[in-house]
Amino acid sequence: MTNRSSLSAILLFLFFSASSAQHNVRTERISGSAGDVLEDNPVGKLKVYVYELPSKYNKKLLQKDPRCLTHMFAAEIFMHRFLLSSPVRTLNPDEADWFYAPIYPTCDLTPTGLPLPFKSPRMMRSAIQLISSNWPYWNKTEGADHFFVVPHDFGACFHYQEEKAIERGILPLLKRATLVQTFGQRNHVCLDQGSITIPPFAPPQKMQAHLIPPDVPRSIFVYFRGLFYDVNNDPEGGYYARGARAAVWENFKNNPLFDISTDHPTTYYEDMQRSIFCLCPLGWAPWSPRLVEAVVFGCIPVIIADDIVLPFADAIPWEEIGVFVAEKDVPELDTILTSIPTEVILRKQRLLANPSMKQAMLFPQPAQPGDAFHQILNGLARKLPHDGSVYLKAGEKVLNWTAGPVGDLKPW
Amino acid sequence: MKLLSAFRSSYLNRRGSTFRSLDPSSFDGGFIPKSSPSSIFWLAIHCLCCLISLILGFRFSHLVLFFLFSTSVTNLYTTTAGVSQLLQLKPLERKTNVTRDRIRPWPHPNPIEVVRAHQLLQRVQKEQKSIYGVRSPRTVVAVTPTYVRTFQALHLTGVMHSLMLVPYDVVWIVVEAGGKTNETASFVGKSGLKTVHVGFDGKMPNTWEDRRRMESEMRIQGLRIVREEKLDGIVVFVDDSNMHSMELFDEIQSVRWFGALSVGILAHSGNADELSSVLKMNQEGKKALSMPIQGPSCDSSGKLVGWHVFDTQPYATKSGVYVDDTAAVMPSKMEWSGFVLNSRLLWKESVDERPTWVKDVNNLLDGNEEIDSPLSLVKDPSMVEPLGSCGRNVLLWWLRVEARADSKFPPGWIIKSPLDITVPSKRTPWPDSSSKLSVVTKEAKSNQAATEKLSGKPRGSKSKSYSKEKQEPKAFNGFKVPATR
Numbered sequence: 047m048t049n050r051s052s053l054s055a056i057l058l059f060l061f062f063s064a065s066s067a068q069h070n071v072r073t074e075r076i077s078g079s080a081g082d083v084l085e086d087n088p089v090g091k092l093k094v095y096v097y098e099l100p101s102k103y104n105k106k107l108l109q110k111d112p113r114c115l116t117h118m119f120a121a122e123i124f125m126h127r128f129l130l131s132s133p134v135r136t137l138n139p140d141e142a143d144w145f146y147a148p149i150y151p152t153c154d155l156t157p158t159g160l161p162l163p164f165k166s167p168r169m170m171r172s173a174i175q176l177i178s179s180n181w182p183y184w185n186k187t188e189g190a191d192h193f194f195v196v197p198h199d200f201g202a203c204f205h206y207q208e209e210k211a212i213e214r215g216i217l218p219l220l221k222r223a224t225l226v227q228t229f230g231q232r233n234h235v236c237l238d239q240g241s242i243t244i245p246p247f248a249p250p251q252k253m254q255a256h257l258i259p260p261d262v263p264r265s266i267f268v269y270f271r272g273l274f275y276d277v278n279n280d281p282e283g284g285y286y287a288r289g290a291r292a293a294v295w296e297n298f299k300n301n302p303l304f305d306i307s308t309d310h311p312t313t314y315y316e317d318m319q320r321s322i323f324c325l326c327p328l329g330w331a332p333w334s335p336r337l338v339e340a341v342v343f344g345c346i347p348v349i350i351a352d353d354i355v356l357p358f359a360d361a362i363p364w365e366e367i368g369v370f371v372a373e374k375d376v377p378e379l380d381t382i383l384t385s386i387p388t389e390v391i392l393r394k395q396r397l398l399a400n401p402s403m404k405q406a407m408l409f410p411q412p413a414q415p416g417d418a419f420h421q422i423l424n425g426l427a428r429k430l431p432h433d434g435s436v437y438l439k440a441g442e443k444v445l446n447w448t449a450g451p452v453g454d455l456k457p458w
Numbered sequence: 459m460k461l462l463s464a465f466r467s468s469y470l471n472r473r474g475s476t477f478r479s480l481d482p483s484s485f486d487g488g489f490i491p492k493s494s495p496s497s498i499f500w501l502a503i504h505c506l507c508c509l510i511s512l513i514l515g516f517r518f519s520h521l522v523l524f525f526l527f528s529t530s531v532t533n534l535y536t537t538t539a540g541v542s543q544l545l546q547l548k549p550l551e552r553k554t555n556v557t558r559d560r561i562r563p564w565p566h567p568n569p570i571e572v573v574r575a576h577q578l579l580q581r582v583q584k585e586q587k588s589i590y591g592v593r594s595p596r597t598v599v600a601v602t603p604t605y606v607r608t609f610q611a612l613h614l615t616g617v618m619h620s621l622m623l624v625p626y627d628v629v630w631i632v633v634e635a636g637g638k639t640n641e642t643a644s645f646v647g648k649s650g651l652k653t654v655h656v657g658f659d660g661k662m663p664n665t666w667e668d669r670r671r672m673e674s675e676m677r678i679q680g681l682r683i684v685r686e687e688k689l690d691g692i693v694v695f696v697d698d699s700n701m702h703s704m705e706l707f708d709e710i711q712s713v714r715w716f717g718a719l720s721v722g723i724l725a726h727s728g729n730a731d732e733l734s735s736v737l738k739m740n741q742e743g744k745k746a747l748s749m750p751i752q753g754p755s756c757d758s759s760g761k762l763v764g765w766h767v768f769d770t771q772p773y774a775t776k777s778g779v780y781v782d783d784t785a786a787v788m789p790s791k792m793e794w795s796g797f798v799l800n801s802r803l804l805w806k807e808s809v810d811e812r813p814t815w816v817k818d819v820n821n822l823l824d825g826n827e828e829i830d831s832p833l834s835l836v837k838d839p840s841m842v843e844p845l846g847s848c849g850r851n852v853l854l855w856w857l858r859v860e861a862r863a864d865s866k867f868p869p870g871w872i873i874k875s876p877l878d879i880t881v882p883s884k885r886t887p888w889p890d891s892s893s894k895l896s897v898v899t900k901e902a903k904s905n906q907a908a909t910e911k912l913s914g915k916p917r918g919s920k921s922k923s924y925s926k927e928k929q930e931p932k933a934f935n936g937f938k939v940p941a942t943r
Contacts, residue, residue, distance in 0.1 A: 261590035263583040267575050293560040301567045303575050322582055377562040384571040388581050395582070 080360040088423035095142035107153040114153040118246040122195040168458040189223040190436035201227035203236040218449040230355030245357040256315035267303040269321035597691030601680035605635040605662040608861035613698040633676040706853035720753030722855040754844035787858040792831035
């Protein structure tokens with residue numbers, strides 16, 4: 047009797063494992079160092095209180111320049127909107143785990159659409175002064191349970207040039223807060239240990255509009271469109287992208303396997319869907335929206351940026367999904383890419399085909415489960431509960447309110 | 459340095475006009491301030507530096523820095539060495555990964571890697587096809603009626619290549635009028651597919667009407683073979699003079715029992731005047747020129763409501779009767795090639811699976827009743843599945859082109875004996891053509907000159923004649939140079 051029941055149990059088990067294995071052939075579950083957390087639901091795990099700041103910090107800036115909604119730093123605006131209507135929002139600050147101050151520091155654009163970071167430190171400082179004087183929660187922890195979205199080139203260092211950014215360092219007032227930023231590079235002044243790296247904003251509707259049927263065969267081996275030399279800002283070369291992009295161009299411009307150029311084709315998104323590898327080299331900063339586009343279109347990202355920290359690095363195992371090439375190895379890029387075993391490439395494509403992977407890179411309007419907003423909240427939830435040491439005793443001060451360049455101390 | 463700070467403050471006070479190109483801590487960055495005596499002075503210095511850089515060929519500013527900070531004698535060699543030193547000493551701490559170091563000496567692709575990359579591409583595409591393509595592909599059973607004639611090689615080569623390219627299993631049933639011949643067998647054998655080659659009694663008649671009838675009978679014979687062999691798959695009627703697209707074979711995989719496709723009708727005659735007269739007539743009759751398509755027609759909800767048929771009215775009096783007429787050939791009302799069926803419809807057993815709207819196929823196949831189109835196999839034509847997004851995609855083309863009745867062609871298209879000479883080539887040492895040679899030399903010469911020019915190879919005529927005389931193999935009979943153009 048027991049033999050028969052165990053036999054049937056074994057058969058049932060085999061059947062189920064076979065059927066699930068069949069399903070796994072198409073896509074694979076993604077689990078990073080924090081476990082299988084991409085599809086976690088943050089509701090119920092944390093509570094966020096949104097400060098009511100005057101509109102000069104957010105709405106007025108947006109009204110002055112609506113381009114802030116479409117450039118790659120738009121995550122700060124959409125995060126604010128998402129939090130306002132999210133179930134994790136609480137109106138009672140005493141029960142909040144995290145505090146959010148809605149400021150749009152990148153919404154100061156040049157005529158050509160690039161954000162100027164010069165006023166951002168002062169704006170941030172004035173906002174923090176407002177928060178600390180009107181609400182008691184900042185002073186309780188000096189900002190350790192607050193988070194800010196700073197999607198600039200070099201995060202809270204508030205400068206577009208790397209040397210200047212390193213010189214400035216992270217804004218002293220934000221030293222204890224959690225920073226949600228797009229910039230991520232290991233052993234860099236502008237990446238704090240507890241920061242959450244997010245992908246740059248890429249317009250989801252625009253990408254959805256350019257999808258092609260998945261059975262169109264992938265016929266391009268390596269694809270890249272963008273600048274190799276930045277003649278405006280780096281006329282001599284060797285400075286932009288630390289020479290990596292120029293090395294790609296010089297070595298592979300005549301290689302028929304590499305479809306690389308500085309064109310702006312209208313079929314950019316369609317071409318990415320017809321490629322196996324998409325290059326994502328660093329530019330002035332190591333991150334770029336190309337990573338998001340490559341993931342959405344199923345093209346394996348080839349990341350050429352030393353020590354980069356990719357978005358949601360604890361939830362997404364980027365080593366298994368993308369190909370990392372050291373900047374010094376760029377001349378051997380073709381050897382590296384062609385020597386990857388076939389099975390590895392197919393597995394990477396399966397991982398990329400996982401819809402939760404694509405969702406995690408996007409900021410859709412309205413928010414959908416599993417998207418980048420939820421990943422940010424998941425990341426914040428994983429940092430809970432707050433360590434007891436963040437709570438300061440009454441009157442204790444850790445931050446230096448007068449540190450930083452003299453220009454920052456001026457009022458905004 | 460005071461000037462430097464003045465620079466910085468003036469820059470900071472302005473909203474950036476030239477963004478990112480301004481580097482306030484270096485005074486050679488191309489920044490031109492608006493108004494102040496110091497700024498004018500710097501402007502002048504900057505222009506001077508630019509001019510000198512143009513002459514010297516490198517950034518003069520480095521040199522000035524060097525001069526300001528070094529104490530050594532100005533020697534030309536030491537200056538250049540000093541400039542390179544300066545690049546490393548530059549206070550901005552530039553990460554000098556100069557691009558030139560990272561270009562490999564032989565920047566051409568390694569052929570082995572290229573082959574590997576192509577193998578990767580193939581493998582990825584295969585995977586894509588298996589994931590997103592057809593789930594469980596079924597065998598394609600192609601039924602082709604044919605007979606030996608001059609244009610058979612043209613038609614069968616096309617069909618053979620199309621079937622060889624089909625990415626699914628193919629069974630090719632070739633029914634040949636007048637019995638099996640080596641001609642057809644050579645094509646059937648060359649294809650490398652699973653084939654069934656049978657003969658059919660009776661010579662193919664010479665009128666289109668009769669030929670159509672015989673072809674229908676031959677196709678029925680093919681269907682009988684499908685029934686006997688119990689072939690499992692999708693039956694396609696591949697006429698030997700039709701042209702099929704590859705998408706056709708992908709599309710028919712989705713048929714359940716009985717499918718209909720749109721066929722492009724190319725009722726073209728060799729006579730251009732005829733076509734223009736037809737068009738003129740249409741314009742006079744104020745009729746819109748109808749689409750040359752035969753196939754299913756759907757309403758807006760995608761349901762099959764009727765059939766679109768090729769309008770043969772304009773060609774009524776002018777269509778070809780005999781197979782070798784130059785007039786346009788008309789298709790029948792409903793061509794066989796526009797229909798595909800599940801081979802299980804033809805099997806003797808498993809009657810339960812068969813839909814009720816199909817007539818008893820066994821009776822039809824065994825009887826001698828004339829079937830002119832597959833539609834007569836179904837009781838209810840509205841149950842036919844329209845394929846190719848409801849007939850909007852034309853996936854194959856119908857064309858009938860045949861040679862003259864008296865045209866001959868070498869059997870197997872292999873020339874056994876040498877071709878007859880009509881005009882000898884220049885300087886061919888034929889023993890009996892010496893008299894002819896002088897007559898035609900002039901024309902041959904001019905043609906030779908023309909062909910030489912075309913080939914573009916600078917060959918001396920002397921060497922050419924030398925090579926021609928010495929290296930002429932026995933079997934080579936020269937080439938036919940057209941005497942008149």
